[in-house]
Amino acid sequence: MRLDNRLLGGASKAVPLRKSTAERTSTKQRLSLPSAVWCAAVHVCVSGLLLSTGPPPLWLAQTGTWLAVGCCLLALAHRWFLYPALPLLLLAAAGLALQRAPRPQSLTLQEARPVQLSGRLREWHVQEDQTWALFDQLSKDDGTPLAAKSSCLLAVRETTSVNPSIGSSFRLKGRLSHNGQSFRLEAFTLSVQQDGRAPPLLQMRNAVRSRLEKALSLQESGLAIALLLGERREITPALQDTYRRFGLVHLLAVSGMHFWLWDRLLRRLLRGPCAYLRLPILLFAALLAGTSASVMRALWVVVLRDVAARFTRPVRGIHLWGAAWSMEMFLLPASPCGLGFILSYAATGFLILGSAPAGRPLWIKTMQASWVAFLGSMPFLHSVQGTLEPWSIPLSPLMGLLLPLRLCGALFSLIPGMGKLMDWFLRGVSEIEWLAFSLLESARWSPWLTPQVHSGWYFLAAVLGFLVVHPKLPRQWHLRKIIGAAFLFCLLGPTTHRAGISVLPLGHGLGVVIAGEQNSLSFDLGSGERAPRDLVERILFPELLHRHWRVPHRMVQSHGDRDHVNGYPFLRQRLDLEEIRVAAGESMVIDAMQPWHIIAYGCSGALRGVSNDEGHILDLRLGDFRAVLLGDQTGASLHDLAARLDPGPIDLILVPHHGLTTDGFAALLLHLQPKRAWSSSGPKNFPLPVAPLLEHFAVPLQTTLHGALRWSEPDEPGEPGEPGEPGE
Numbered sequence: 001m002r003l004d005n006r007l008l009g010g011a012s013k014a015v016p017l018r019k020s021t022a023e024r025t026s027t028k029q030r031l032s033l034p035s036a037v038w039c040a041a042v043h044v045c046v047s048g049l050l051l052s053t054g055p056p057p058l059w060l061a062q063t064g065t066w067l068a069v070g071c072c073l074l075a076l077a078h079r080w081f082l083y084p085a086l087p088l089l090l091l092a093a094a095g096l097a098l099q100r101a102p103r104p105q106s107l108t109l110q111e112a113r114p115v116q117l118s119g120r121l122r123e124w125h126v127q128e129d130q131t132w133a134l135f136d137q138l139s140k141d142d143g144t145p146l147a148a149k150s151s152c153l154l155a156v157r158e159t160t161s162v163n164p165s166i167g168s169s170f171r172l173k174g175r176l177s178h179n180g181q182s183f184r185l186e187a188f189t190l191s192v193q194q195d196g197r198a199p200p201l202l203q204m205r206n207a208v209r210s211r212l213e214k215a216l217s218l219q220e221s222g223l224a225i226a227l228l229l230g231e232r233r234e235i236t237p238a239l240q241d242t243y244r245r246f247g248l249v250h251l252l253a254v255s256g257m258h259f260w261l262w263d264r265l266l267r268r269l270l271r272g273p274c275a276y277l278r279l280p281i282l283l284f285a286a287l288l289a290g291t292s293a294s295v296m297r298a299l300w301v302v303v304l305r306d307v308a309a310r311f312t313r314p315v316r317g318i319h320l321w322g323a324a325w326s327m328e329m330f331l332l333p334a335s336p337c338g339l340g341f342i343l344s345y346a347a348t349g350f351l352i353l354g355s356a357p358a359g360r361p362l363w364i365k366t367m368q369a370s371w372v373a374f375l376g377s378m379p380f381l382h383s384v385q386g387t388l389e390p391w392s393i394p395l396s397p398l399m400g401l402l403l404p405l406r407l408c409g410a411l412f413s414l415i416p417g418m419g420k421l422m423d424w425f426l427r428g429v430s431e432i433e434w435l436a437f438s439l440l441e442s443a444r445w446s447p448w449l450t451p452q453v454h455s456g457w458y459f460l461a462a463v464l465g466f467l468v469v470h471p472k473l474p475r476q477w478h479l480r481k482i483i484g485a486a487f488l489f490c491l492l493g494p495t496t497h498r499a500g501i502s503v504l505p506l507g508h509g510l511g512v513v514i515a516g517e518q519n520s521l522s523f524d525l526g527s528g529e530r531a532p533r534d535l536v537e538r539i540l541f542p543e544l545l546h547r548h549w550r551v552p553h554r555m556v557q558s559h560g561d562r563d564h565v566n567g568y569p570f571l572r573q574r575l576d577l578e579e580i581r582v583a584a585g586e587s588m589v590i591d592a593m594q595p596w597h598i599i600a601y602g603c604s605g606a607l608r609g610v611s612n613d614e615g616h617i618l619d620l621r622l623g624d625f626r627a628v629l630l631g632d633q634t635g636a637s638l639h640d641l642a643a644r645l646d647p648g649p650i651d652l653i654l655v656p657h658h659g660l661t662t663d664g665f666a667a668l669l670l671h672l673q674p675k676r677a678w679s680s681s682g683p684k685n686f687p688l689p690v691a692p693l694l695e696h697f698a699v700p701l702q703t704t705l706h707g708a709l710r711w712s713e714p715d716e717p718g719e720p721g722e723p724g725e726p727g728e
Contacts (some may be wrong), residue, residue: 256298301323
């Protein structure tokens with residue numbers, strides 16, 4: 001409460017009076033929050049910290065379980081022993097985050113092998129070039145389950161006219177492989193083991209999917225299936241990549257935004273007695289979307305808000321946020337709290353706390369909501385991918401306006417006779433989207449690659465950026481300017497890293513990154529066992545983030561085989577790459593790589609046109625350290641290098657051809673006298689033919705089978721470098 005300036009004869013400042021007891025009590029109530037909100041905040045922060053630093057050891061995760069249980073039991077007895085319960089509940093939330101931290105996924109690739117399995121059919125899809133199906137309850141011949149999550153995507157190269165019964169059990173034969181994330185059975189045959197019938201909900205999902213596939217074109221049906229059923233498998237890879245580039249993947253997932261739109265639509269359509277059908281329809285939509293955690297937490301928020309309104313108990317959005325977390329923790333089956341869980345709660349929490357006041361213009365409220373949601377997800381996304389997605393700030397509201405049109409079009413396409421009209425309508429919506437995407441096709445920072453900056457700076461930047469627009473911050477522009485300047489400083493982030501080498505774990509392939517003080521260099525990026533997107537987003541970027549190295553803008557190819565270069569086309573979509581080439585028989589010093597002195601040699605073989613013997617090798621020197629990185633050179637090409645390279649001893653050699661060749665390598669070993677050897681090899685390459693030869697020369701060998709191979713520049717001149725353990 002303040003005195004009006006006019007009562008003070010035009011005084012320049014208002015004089016605050018002392019607040020009454022009732023006002024102080026009201027302020028205290030507004031500042032106090034339920035324990036569930038504080039527990040949810042601690043749980044999300046600890047989960048995000050574990051996501052950025054890596055999963056905890058197994059013993060620590062087990063300790064987190066006992067910590068959560070013990071603290072909850074002690075909190076229940078706080079009334080008898082007169083101690084506060086909130087600190088114990090916060091410790092329990094932290095312990096729960098330790099217990100539910102995602103375990104590291106093995107990237108070990110398994111060679112396809114023939115198998116016989118039993119499983120229940122969930123989905124069956126016949127397409128022009130292949131037939132694929134989804135099975136669950138998979139078991140081996142001895143009855144043991146195939147995996148903890150026993151579902152398997154099955155595919156064949158040729159179409160088939162067989163139309164098996166959904167829900168029946170089948171005997172399967174085919175080639176089973178595992179790519180590090182999921183199982184795949186190729187060239188399979190099946191025979192009925194036991195007739196069955198799918199559950200009603202599964203039948204309904206399959207009927208909706210079949211109707212959408214028949215009524216809409218391929219791209220539109222894939223988007224409609226994602227929005228109604230929560231499945232993104234049928235969205236075209238090009239469209240998924242576009243949404244991912246601009247930070248709009250959340251629009252393809254069934255989440256709180258979708259249920260808020262359904263709720264608003266149903267409130268307008270259902271009036272009078274029909275209004276009671278709104279919650280049953282939302283429940284049916286949740287069941288149809290697969291009852292995932294994101295779907296259920298969105299449904300719970302709507303239900304809890306309606307229950308509070310029914311009893312005339314106003315409830316704040318942050319209270320619903322904490323209640324949704326509590327219900328997810330205690331009512332849903334335990335599952336790892338991965339990136340999707342953290343992004344959902346962090347972005348929603350920032351959105352609730354940082355929403356603009358009611359009197360602001362609509363466009364300001366919309367852009368502020370998009371800004372604070374970006375800030376909430378920014379540090380966690382960077383801690384995993386090493387990227388920022390600033391284009392999601394202006395594009396999320398724009399694409400959000402088109403989302404209700406897509407939802408309505410997908411829903412009306414289920415009505416018989418409306419398929420062609422809705423397909424035409426949804427194609428028009430897609431044209432608007434592609435117009436926006438085409439205008440930004442060559443835009444910078446889509447995404448913004450900043451793996452050289454520590455994610456801690458972005459956590460601080462998120463807090464500062466939130467304070468700049470927070471409605472309760474005092475309207476003192478000089479203070480906002482200071483906070484804004486600090487925000488920009490943290491966003492650019494000071495970088496500190498040491499020069500080094502990393503050989504990426506790509507299976508049968510090769511990918512090496514050499515980092516200097518200001519620039520990085522890529523030597524090959526390819527694999528015969530992993531997709532280009534996985535090479536870049538799941539292996540290269542996380543490795544750069546782990547070592548806080550800059551993204552390489554120059555590349556050298558050892559040769560042009562697919563298992564050495566198939567990742568470069570996808571990487572060129574993310575950044576500009578300059579290729580360095582050296583003619584056969586010549587050499588060139590690569591500049592701007594201080595403190596490295598790097599010489600690239602052009603190779604030539606005995607037979608012209610043999611790609612393995614041609615290409616390039618690198619000779620790296622940093623102080624007293626020296627390393628030679630080879631590609632797939634063999635025979636005469638290695639003899640030629642022995643005559644051209646300076647003699648050893650050297651500290652490190654990257655063995656040629658994934659350790660599969662010894663032709664001409666002995667002469668090079670005698671010339672260079674390496675102290676240790678590295679090999680980029682996959683499971684299919686073992687046993688390595690080069691291993692006995694290296695053992696004969698007493699050269700220890702390390703491979704990328706269990707993780708990346710790393711070497712770092714010493715802190716002080718004269719000290720030995722730090723060789724990283726595989727997979728550290």
